[in-house]
Amino acid sequence: ALPSERALGPAVAIAMICCAAVSLTFLPAVLTLCGPRALRPRDRTRAGGGRTWWARAIERRPRRVWLGCLVLLAAGAACAPLLAQSGVPLHQALPATAPSVTGQSVLSRHFPAGTASPVVILAPPARTAEAHNRVTAAQGVATAVVTRSGPGARVQILATLRDAPDSAQARRTVGRLRASLVGTGALVGGQSAQLADLHTASVRGHRLIMPLVLLVVLAVLIVLLRCLLLPLLLVAAAWGSLFTAFGAAALVFRVVLGGTATEPAVVLFSFVFLVALGVDYNIFLVHRIRGEAVERGTTAGVRRGLETTSGVISAAGLVLAATFAALCAMPLLYLAQIGCIVAIGVLVDTLLVRLFLVPALILDLGHRTWWPVHLPGDKAPGDGAPSRTPPAGALARPTQSTSAP
Structure with a gap:
């Protein structure tokens, strides 16, 4: 990677460590001091009626749901090649009213455009x-x-x-x-030669960094979920949503900006942001599903996981998408492109992949989701029986003790 890109890694890593330290020390202390008041209004999903409408739809037709999601992702990803990493000249990346852009325009009319350098x-x-x-x-x-x-x-x-x-x-x-x-x-x-070498190094470095990041993410998911098949599916889903974001952003660039050219650094930074955020949502949803599936079975685990995390995932996705979309108002084209790509990718990952595609895949696979591990909440593999699923209202009703007072 280039020195500028290598410098970004330690800075972001240190920031994440600080955020984790605050979340594990300061925040719990504040919540303890505030008591129950900090959690108002209380979560009512356990009180009954908390099953989301998409959870019911996914349970009825899981295969149709994930196939439909794949069609949507494929349609967006088909436009990804339109996003060209050919670079953007500085006079096109700045506002048209910038004095330097005006000067370059005048220079190009009267002299060869490369006269200045x-x-x-x-x-x-x-x-x-x-x-x-x-x-x-x-x-x-x-x-x-x-x-x-x-x-x-x-x-x-x-x-x-x-x-x-x-x-x-x-x-x-x-x-x-x-x-x-x-x-x-x-x-x-000269400047043109330096920029040519910079572009070549960026493209070559990305071919190394992107697979390496995905391998690290895959390893983290395998350790967290203690299985192999589901982490592979999650990484594949993240990869698909990434290309869908690139394709959708390329269409937006063509309509709004009249071109789809961008810098290799824009693609790299967008990739890092989207993969990191996608892994967060994977952890939020799938870790909860696995915890519930250990006790109740995979089907009930998916339902319970959606009930308890879908609101958090949706809210977090909307906040992050709005935050990155604010970069679209920046006059510098590079930042506006990063904001657009990440905002679209977060919405796709949050509202389509995590709330529909991943739950539908888990429901369709059943106990095979956790291969090569078998969860105790599921029926034994090969017995032909579906996973143990309690009635819809059973999760909301407290268990009554049959012992004598």
Whole structure:
């Protein structure tokens, strides 16, 4: 990863450790001092009538529910390739009224767009003429001038590009220049060359970071849930919702901004935020389902898990989506794109994946969800009987003791 991206990791990790410390020490102390007043209004889901409407719908047709969710996710993910990591020139990332944007526009009308920042080529003195000819003949180069030479030193050639120095076209021109100068011993530098190397390093780093993050998430889920099949499904669902967010955001960018180009860093940061938030919701919902399933069976565990966590997940998702959506008002395009992608992804993950897709998959799989572990609340595998599910109202009624007073 790039130094700027590596620096973000420790900072965020330290912030998360501080948040966890506050949540485990300060917050419980405050709640203890406040007493029952801090929890008002009280949760009435245990008093009966707390079964949510989607819990009833999922229980009736779990396979139809998760298949429908997959169709929606696939439709959004099909548009993900529209989100191009080709980079955005700075004059397009800033507001059109910025003085620098106005200056670049005037410059491009009267001179080659790369005049302000030419590409620097350092060639051996013995091959100056050859290097100069190759640079001049390269596509995308407007002019090339030899500016300095001397015995034993490299010769400097300044190549003015036809395109803005921070554009995707300029990066491609740098690639052509380097390819044409192979064998001459010449070096290609300057702003456009630096940006080309930065873009290449970002894309290459993301191919390593993204799978590594998913492997870490998978390991955490396996340890938490003490099974293998469900964590694999949860990671796959998170991956699907991520691409759905990218696809939906690409459509929004095309309609609102007129283009779908973005920076590789935008994709990386959006990926990190969405995977981290998705794991949170996985833990909230599935850990509760597993705890209930140990005692009551998988079907009852899903119902109870939805009753007790769906409100929290929905509220948290709406708050987070609204928070990130506020970034869309920022004048800097990068921040607005991150806000849009994460807001859409949080809504998809919260309202579709966690409340419909995951519960429906668990209900359809039954006791196989926890493979290779068998929960004591479920019927023995292979007996052909469904998991032990108490009547709908049984969860809301207190158990009456049959012993004598």
